[in-house]
């Protein structure tokens with residue numbers, strides 16, 4: 001039967017029939033809203049990453065709410081995506097890096113977390129039909145973890161990219177069957193394929209259940225292959241020369257102090273090229289967003305659909321003389337775009353409240369009417385903010401960022417000189433990561449403070465603190481000058497968050513008017529990597 005073209009009266013008649021036959025389980029006028037989540041890969045917000053996305057800003061941002069303080073719990077694809085899917089901080093979902101050993105799409109992940117992701121709950125308990133297309137977790141499809149035959153639980157329609165981001169010459173798992181693609185633009189360009197399969201889903205899905213659709217583009221991740229019609233766009237654009245561009249981060253942690261300043265001209269040219277190519281790939285993402293929104297509109301479903309647009313982490317090009325990557329604690333890597341349109345969200349709003357990628361699951365479950373308190377999630381629903389029924393002084397004032405550096409026991413072939421311990425190196429031995437680039441931060445966004453406190457698990461137990469109000473480009477580490485009492489409170493708060501779970505992750509932060517320091521929080525729990533500072537303080 002073809003249900004997709006029903007007009008309203010037919011639907012109403014049908015509803016009566018459905019209710020009669022199914023006891024209301026389906027309800028074409030289920031009226032539970034539909035939800036679309038568009039997730040990009042490596043899209044920054046601080047370097048103008050949204051600039052090429054003019055239609056997206058108009059169709060989602062101008063029609064709803066944009067969040068100017070949206071953060072990720074970890075600035076790396078796989079841990080961040082795991083946080084989105086589970087609503088948990090990395091120390092709770094235990095996906096630590098992009099490899100199978102670090103639990104990225106590993107069998108342990110499949111056995112422990114994958115069946116409780118928010119899409120699985122939407123599917124099993126909230127009556128949603130679910131559709132996935134695009135990049136999932138970086139190791140998805142690995143032969144040691146079930147290959148592309150493994151379809152994660154909870155998805156009615158599954159079109160998952162094998163492994164990491166690509167634009168051509170890739171394999172998709174179409175409901176567990178491999179589908180190989182070549183390099184013909186009109187058949188294979190991945191961003192366009194994702195748009196086409198999404199439109200097909202909207203056309204042929206059941207009309208008797210609300211739907212959740214997640215479209216996860218590889219763009220603007222490397223290898224930055226633009227569609228042919230966009231290959232010459234932005235050909236005079238350069239990476240922004242902000243105050244933190246190509247300067248030496250002299251009071252920062254070891255890895256940053258290693259970077260050579262100024263960068264070589266070839267590095268600058270390389271990063272400017274990458275910057276342009278990233279923007280070019282985004283033009284196809286902008287087309288994808290437009291196609292999906294227009295199709296929802298044509299089908300009369302737009303008014304009952306929430307559309308989320310965000311990214312898994314930010315990006316940097318030349319900041320503190322690091323050519324390009326995303327594994328640092330600074331705003332450019334941990335802050336992401338987030339905009340949402342939907343029923344009961346007024347147009348053209350901006351919220352400055354702190355939200356994180358661990359909140360997406362709780363928010364979407366809340367929209368679907370699922371009781372989030374029944375889950376183990378660490379995040380919280382920001383639906384009340386979007387609906388304008390949140391007293392902003394009762395919202396949380398901090399979030400946790402956790403990152404475990406890569407490179408332990410390996411020598412980067414690009415830079416044998418530096419020996420084992422570093423990774424992601426450029427030919428001139430500027431490295432983007434090292435095993436001791438392992439840190440945890442509290443990012444505070446309160447009416448009275450906009451601060452970041454970070455601790456490294458390295459030989460120096462290095463601490464970085466920024467007053468983001470006074471110093472938005474994070475040029476000056478104030479760890480040595482800030483009030484000692486404030487420093488200690490932030491250290492305690494960090495320890496508490498590093499061992500938090502569920503409700504305890506949502507307790508009042510240092511700058512919350514309800515904050516009440518309880519020393520009992522200090523030495524309880526089982527932190528993921530409890531800080532050495534803690535040991536020192538014992």
Ligand SMILES: *[C@@H]1O[C@H](CO)[C@@H](O)[C@H](O)[C@H]1NC(C)=O
Pocket residue numbers: 062063347348
């Ligand atoms: C939102 O703001 C933009 C830019 O100021 C304006 O063009 C647009 O009409 C506004 N949209 C709505 C729905 O108010």
Ligand SMILES: *[C@@H]1O[C@H](CO)[C@@H](O)[C@H](O)[C@H]1NC(C)=O
Pocket residue numbers: 093094096101102103108109112
């Ligand atoms: C991988 O996940 C499992 C299940 O959560 C956990 O027991 C294990 O410690 C994790 N591995 C790492 C390296 O953290």
Ligand SMILES: *[C@@H]1O[C@H](CO)[C@@H](O)[C@H](O)[C@H]1NC(C)=O
Pocket residue numbers: 168169182183225
């Ligand atoms: C795709 O694979 C073909 C055949 O191996 C190769 O010639 C082509 O360069 C590849 N294209 C891209 C964009 O990777």
Ligand SMILES: *[C@@H]1O[C@H](CO)[C@@H](O)[C@H](O)[C@H]1NC(C)=O
Pocket residue numbers: 185186187188189192193196
């Ligand atoms: C997407 O669909 C359009 C319209 O049917 C078609 O022209 C285009 O070639 C398709 N693109 C891909 C990559 O499949």
Ligand SMILES: *[C@@H]1O[C@H](CO)[C@@H](O)[C@H](O)[C@H]1NC(C)=O
Pocket residue numbers: 232235236
């Ligand atoms: C840059 O773009 C302009 C306008 O599209 C075009 O005329 C020019 O040839 C392009 N330059 C290069 C180097 O591609």
Ligand SMILES: *[C@@H]1O[C@H](CO)[C@@H](O)[C@H](O)[C@H]1NC(C)=O
Pocket residue numbers: 265
């Ligand atoms: C690098 O670029 C700068 C600015 O364009 C220029 O002044 C300088 O001569 C270049 N250095 C080399 C070694 O080419």
Ligand SMILES: *[C@@H]1O[C@H](CO)[C@@H](O)[C@H](O)[C@H]1NC(C)=O
Pocket residue numbers: 371372373374
């Ligand atoms: C949600 O679940 C929690 C924990 O099971 C329960 O205490 C609470 O009453 C539930 N709330 C609603 C509105 O059902």
Ligand SMILES: *[C@@H]1O[C@H](CO)[C@@H](O)[C@H](O)[C@H]1NC(C)=O
Pocket residue numbers: 391392393394
């Ligand atoms: C918002 O919450 C704060 C703290 O709970 C309270 O003091 C204040 O009166 C509330 N404001 C409104 C408008 O409800």
Ligand SMILES: *[C@@H]1O[C@H](CO)[C@@H](O)[C@H](O)[C@H]1NC(C)=O
Pocket residue numbers: 096097098099101102103405406407408
């Ligand atoms: C990823 O994490 C696992 C577990 O901590 C570790 O064994 C592995 O070496 C890490 N991979 C990299 C590339 O650092």
Ligand SMILES: *[C@@H]1O[C@H](CO)[C@@H](O)[C@H](O)[C@H]1NC(C)=O
Pocket residue numbers: 408409
């Ligand atoms: C890896 O490095 C750690 C820390 O330097 C060391 O303790 C461990 O023995 C090394 N493991 C291997 C297999 O070399």
Ligand SMILES: *[C@@H]1O[C@H](CO)[C@@H](O)[C@H](O)[C@H]1NC(C)=O
Pocket residue numbers: 254420421422434435436458459460
């Ligand atoms: C970080 O690791 C590198 C490589 O092993 C080492 O040379 C450096 O001293 C370490 N720095 C700190 C602060 O631990």
Ligand SMILES: *[C@@H]1O[C@H](CO)[C@@H](O)[C@H](O)[C@H]1NC(C)=O
Pocket residue numbers: 449451467469470
């Ligand atoms: C941060 O900077 C602002 C603006 O200069 C200042 O008012 C505030 O007191 C500073 N906060 C801290 C904790 O230093």
